[in-house]
Amino acid sequence: EADIYQTPRYLVIGTGKKITLECSQTMGHDKMYWYQQDPGMELHLIHYSYGVNSTEKGDLSSESTVSRIRTEHFPLTLESARPSHTSQYLCASSETGAGQETQYFGPGTRLLVL
């Protein structure tokens, strides 16, 4: 099982603030992902990375940005938080074996924007 960490676990912040959600994994996985999930909804992919200096946007239109300067670190930044950003943010990394990929998730960050 992957060791993947997210901080902070909970964050309450005012509109317009800049925030960075941290995600780190110690398994040396090349692929990392950020998802957004609301209660009763599926996970929506917002960003992913297949390795250092590689980042792509997912299906969900997002006003966030990511960076991947080190294999183990994949932070997500919201330049100007809005109430519509209130959600749970899940980071994942994956390993591939026999051509099949399994994602492992961090504990998540619950964000509330007032």
Place this chain on the structure above:
Amino acid sequence: DQQVKQNSPSLSVQEGRISILNCDYTNSMFDYFLWYKKYPAEGPTFLISISSIKDKNEDGRFTVFLNKSAKHLSLHIVPSQPGDSAVYFCAANFVGNQFYFGTGTSLTVIP
């Protein structure tokens, strides 16, 4: 366009009985399917997976069945325990593609 669907938002089962969680998918390209378990305020935890070349995979109390012709998979938990109470997500993907997740089924195991 939701490619992976879990049509039952909730399920209640008596302790010791079988829990059956269902999942349907639409994309015939999917060749790998996974189940995740999620407790409140935590991230999903990988539970069990199955490749499209198999129709059954078993791990202890958990068994996943895959019916490719019906584009349907199910997770069986036998016997169910109160600690199994959580939200269960199914997911699917194929090589080089993103994961698609269902909306989850909330399982309550009644002692």
